[in-house]
Amino acid sequence: MTTLSVRNLRTHFFTKEGVAKAVDGVDFDVAPGEILGLVGESGSGKTVTGFSILGLIDPPGRIVEGSSIRFNGEELTAARPERLRAIRGSEIAMIFQDPMMTLNPVLRVDTQMIETVQAHLKVSEADARDRARKALVQVGIPSPDERLRAYPHQFSGGMRQRVAIAIALLHKPKLIVADEPTTALDVTIQGQILFEVQRLCRESGTAMIWVTHDLAVVAGLADRIAVMYAGRIVETGRTADVIERPMHPYTKGLIGSVPSQNTRGHKLAQIPGMTPSLLRLPRGCAFKARCPIAIDQCNEMPALEEHRPGHWARCWRATG
Amino acid sequence: MIVYIIRRLMQAALVMVVMSVLVFAGIYLIGDPVLMMISPDASELEREAVRKALHLDLPMWQQYLLFVNDALHGNFGKSFLAGQPAMGLIFERFPATLELAFASLVLSLAIGLPLGVYAGLRPHTAGSKTIMTGSILGFSLPNFWVGLMLIMVFAVLLPDLVPGWPRLPASGRGATVDVLGVKLSFLTGDGLLHLLLPAVTLSLYKGALIVRLARATAREVLPMDYVKFARAKGLSERRIVGVHVLKNIMIPIATVSGLEFGQTVAFAVVTETIFSWPGVGKLLIDSILLLDRPVVVAYLVIIVFFFVALNLVVDLLYSVLDPRVRLESRAT
Structure with missing residues (x-):
């Protein structure tokens, strides 16, 4: 199949x-x-x-x-x-070419991850945040709790692409x-x-x-x-x-x-x-x-x- | 952050000093207020007495230093004409102007933002083309004409021609409520009705500006990768437009709204005159005509302070809207 x-x-x-x-x-x-x-x-x-x-x-x-x-x-x-x-x-998830452009510059990373979880699952914000945290760990981002509260411009290009990949992986x-x-x-x-x-x-x-x-x-x-x-x-x-x-x-x-x-x-x-x-x-x-x-x-x-x-x-x- | 605010306030103080010198010298050069105040057939002796009483016989620099000394003690002098403290005179009328400016700003945002975003989302529909054409009218029609036309239509023609059509008030503030010693119109039904026509008059230009700005920014933001990525994440269209697009649009809108609000407060003279709105703009015009220097200077001091405060608020709002803006690092 x-x-x-x-x-x-x-x-x-x-x-x-x-x-x-x-x-x-x-x-x-x-x-x-x-x-x-x-x-x-x-x-x-x-x-x-x-x-x-x-x-x-x-x-x-x-x-x-x-x-x-x-x-x-x-x-x-x-x-x-x-x-x-x-x-x-x-x-079906998608990862884009330019990590500098794929994350919304005025929204925190946690906002952008949690909204993705909640767009498809009826879960509480705490549960969604937990999922987001796990996804960040999965793509190898250190101290995920701290990183969740950051804005995209505080990440390097490689880190941003990891975040984008983590977002793509949120729903397996x-x-x-x-x-x-x-x-x-x-x-x-x-x-x-x-x-x-x-x-x-x-x-x-x-x-x-x-x-x-x-x-x-x-x-x-x-x-x-x-x-x-x-x-x-x-x-x-x-x-x-x-x-x-x-x-x-x-x-x-x-x-x-x-x-x-x-x-x-x-x-x-x-x-x-x-x-x-x-x-x-x-x-x-x-x-x-x-x-x-x-x-x-x-x-x-x-x-x-x-x-x-x-x-x-x-x-x-x-x-x- | 605190350093930033202190620096801004020091800049404001500097601006106030420069401004007060300019205004002082300007009015000194224009003419002799005593001639405006005293009947033409008064004797030279009487004039001299008034001059002495108001310190107008001193050289200009001494008058200025006297004024600065008083101002530093919180005393901006008394109106030459009314005999009341100039500040009191202004503060009595300031709430009316603030209220009018605020109402027109809210109105222009409430109408301009949705229309502009719509025109940005669907640029090729007949609806958005109508909106854009309308916005050109909005900022090219002169204020006084719009005000007069609104009075003609809503306070005269329609109520006269159509039986039962409500007649909108076109003069004054209507009933007011005292809140902490400040008179407010918008808390009474009658006051709101009185507010309607002048607020609409003032909001037309601002609303048109916001429509065009919102549309242009929406057109700029929509093709961004992060909007497409938001779609790829499976977000609803409402969330994409309402959060991802709108938050980016709000950055330029905040700037322009701040500027426009200040403009309206300081220079709503024409509209206030047409609608007999007892605001501070009318007071200013009268005072300039009569060379009532204490009132003019006090008014401009307040306006400068108001503008500085407003810009500070807009800057603070910036840092909320756009996390990339860091206040400390900017020296302006």
Whole structure:
């Protein structure tokens, strides 16, 4: 039984300039306790995918008819707003990118934690405070009672992200959507948080979608990887398969542009050009203009096909 | 904190000294109050006697030092005209003005804040466009005109044309209640009715300002990550708007309300005149016209003190609203 099953997810933004197809036909599953790395550069639709799952797409964007997001068997695209609110924060939690911005600067940490508890459970304030305290201990924040009475600006960036993670963990969610939660942190803190999150997921069987542009981070964290480009998944498979034997030229380019032992002394490879505008996507494969091995056939959109067992790619030139 | 307050009070004292010199010199230069007070056919001898009695024969700096000496002993002199202590004269009328200013502030917040927040939440609806257009009218219509129109419509035309339409009072304070020696109108029904038109007149500009400020700040706060995070936590929309958004909106609103309140207290002259409101603004205008220096100086001393106190209150309110503000570290 999968925790989350996304089928043909299409989230479009209806602007004056035209329809921006930020997410255009995305499929994936996440099993309990599994970590899925959703990788892509800015504008690839990875963040919008994450927000779509929580039903947090603001107008002029919306999830287009025909999309399906099944969470524990429940169709979220058909759920009422009140039901979505009840799920958010309790069964599906989210961690944001910039810890400096996710906590309200004018409210104390305890206020922001207790309100989260009481939004989903009818408990007294004392009980809610106790839960908040335990959650802070769980993410490794020392002297939690003192910290609860503090304001966000009295915390460092890493500490704030720990608080945000503690808030996400308050209701022991079945799924956590993490939107680049370590990007804004320095590397040592990044490592600690990664380790912490991995441990918490394993212990509680929480499924996780880790949205990032950083292949190096997900390589050590995720069980499976899905690479997104211009609103579509172009390659997906087990982490080791995708990293070691990438099939899509875009994935190859991403991996080639990460510095490693082997690239020492050599020029780093880079992918030429920029992500195409979502308003004016070319016909066929969106990557063809930047692709070193593009052929005429690329003017037709290739399907996402299983070229090796459990390893899928959306490319005419992918080989098994 | 205490250091901070003491420093603020010292600044206030400095401002008062500077202000009193300016006002003193200004009125000294404008003219001779004795000419205003005594009938034109009085003899030179009589004038000289009055001058001596009021110390107006001394050079200006001596007059000023005399005034400072008296002021330090709590005596701001007697009104040249009324013969009563200037402070007493002002304090007799001050509550009326405070009451009017406070009523208009409450009114403008009660109306402006919800409308502004609504316009910020739903910027593209016809309702919020109407609100925003209305707010432009609110702060571009001149006060005296609004006051006169309100009197025309609610005290004259409507009651005349529509049988049974209540006639709103347009003059004076109505019935008052004595609370600790201070006369208050808003505790009686009649007083409230008298308060209504002048308060609405004064609140129109303030309310329009608050609408625009609340809308702009709401538009600024809503796309913030912490609002989206609050949604992701599963909070109800009421809690998000009522706590997370509103508390951030209140920071600029507190500043502007403080300033506007001070403005109204000090300079509600026009409205007070139109509605014959026995406030301190009317007293000031009369005193300036008659060169009644003790009253003018005493009034301005009170206003300076009032403004300093008001700013202090706003600053203290700041530290309550925004925990990032630390009073000690600011030198202003």
